[in-house]
Amino acid sequence: MVDQIVEEQEFRYVESGVGQPIIILHGLMGGLSNFEGVLRFFPEKGYRVIIPELPVYTLPILNTSVKSLTEFLHRFILHKGLKDVILLGNSLGGHVGLLFTKNYPKLVRGLVITGSSGLYENNLGDGYPKRGDYEYIKEKSQAVFYDPNIATKEIVDEVFESVNDRNKLIRTLALAKSAIRHNMAKELPKMKTPTAIIWGAQDTVTPPNVAEEFNTLLPDSNLYWIDQCGHAPMMEHPDTFNSIFYSWLELRKF
Numbered sequence: 268m269v270d271q272i273v274e275e276q277e278f279r280y281v282e283s284g285v286g287q288p289i290i291i292l293h294g295l296m297g298g299l300s301n302f303e304g305v306l307r308f309f310p311e312k313g314y315r316v317i318i319p320e321l322p323v324y325t326l327p328i329l330n331t332s333v334k335s336l337t338e339f340l341h342r343f344i345l346h347k348g349l350k351d352v353i354l355l356g357n358s359l360g361g362h363v364g365l366l367f368t369k370n371y372p373k374l375v376r377g378l379v380i381t382g383s384s385g386l387y388e389n390n391l392g393d394g395y396p397k398r399g400d401y402e403y404i405k406e407k408s409q410a411v412f413y414d415p416n417i418a419t420k421e422i423v424d425e426v427f428e429s430v431n432d433r434n435k436l437i438r439t440l441a442l443a444k445s446a447i448r449h450n451m452a453k454e455l456p457k458m459k460t461p462t463a464i465i466w467g468a469q470d471t472v473t474p475p476n477v478a479e480e481f482n483t484l485l486p487d488s489n490l491y492w493i494d495q496c497g498h499a500p501m502m503e504h505p506d507t508f509n510s511i512f513y514s515w516l517e518l519r520k521f
Contacts, residue, residue: 272299272320278343279320284310287376287521288349291318292340294358294382295442296426297499301357304505305512312513319343321360323442324435331438332445333359337366344374353521355379355512357499358472362446368460369451377521379463379512382473382498384446385455386480401427413469413497455484462488463515465508467496489515 272279281299283306291302299318309316319340326335340363344352353376356364361383368375404427409415429435462485466478475492482490491511493500501508 276346277322277339278346280317280343281306282315282317284313284315286313286315287351287353288315288317288347289353289355290340290344290349291316292354292356292360292363293318293321294356294360294499295323295439295446296429297357297360298425301499301502302355304509305355305501308505308509309513317347317349321363323359324429324438326438328437328441331441333362333366333442333449334445336363336442337370340367341371341374350374351376353377353379353516356381356383357501358382359384359442359446361385362449362451365451365455365458366449369454369458372458372460375460377461377463377516377519379465379515380481381465381500381508382467382470383477383481384473385449385451386484387473387477399431404430411472411498412503413467413495414503417497417499417503452480452484455481456486459486461519463512464488464490465500465511466490466492467498467500467503468492468494469496470498472498489518491515 272281289309293301299320302318306316321336322339352374354364361380362385364378364380365385368378405423408418408423408426412418464478464481468475478490482488493504493507496503
């Protein structure tokens with residue numbers, strides 16, 4: 268399903284279903300396929316799922332930031348003529364969702380974050396000192412998950428290619444630094460949008476205390492844990508993730 272990419276103007280995205288729109292925001296090293304489970308599940312429940320490809324590697328280097336990705340999302344939503352959207356973001360995508368919701372609250376009906384940056388992230392921004400070492404990149408990729416087998420050869424190959432491409436590496440590090448600089452602790456208490464926080468109990472990139480802090484700072488949030496799970500719950504435990512997400516939507520009557 269994720270190979271059915273639509274290209275319009277500056278946008279590339281996949282879309283499935285009709286009804287209440289759910290926009291999915293992938294992470295810095297993530298891709299559209301990370302949300303295959305969500306894309307298959309929610310259209311059958313009466314939702315319209317849209318996953319735009321964020322321009323993490325194509326922004327001008329001086330304009331490579333969380334804010335720029337947020338403005339890209341705004342242009343995309345206007346292009347699609349959407350309103351009352353539900354945003355779901357993982358890792359950097361969660362950060363983009365948070366900043367977008369702060370800047371454009373009238374466009375967002377609900378927000379779901381999982382393994383989100385915005386408060387703290389133990390990222391790979393160490394300059395990738397061994398980026399030519401495949402086994403090193405493999406270990407780094409596996410460490411993102413509770414079950415290292417989730418980091419398939421395809422995933423490791425993609426990360427290895429990205430960190431050994433100078434243009435991609437420069438933008439990856441620029442975005443990682445932008446995420447660290449743009450701490451949202453002071454902004455979160457002002458955000459009234461209903462938010463679900465779905466977190467891996469063994470996340471080492473954004474540890475469990477980060478989820479607890481998000482839950483404390485956001486005025487209208489629900490926190491859910493998935494055990495034996497790392498930084499990408501929708502990949503490690505797609506059925507559990509979908510069940511929690513769907514139950515939250517039903518609870519909030521979206």
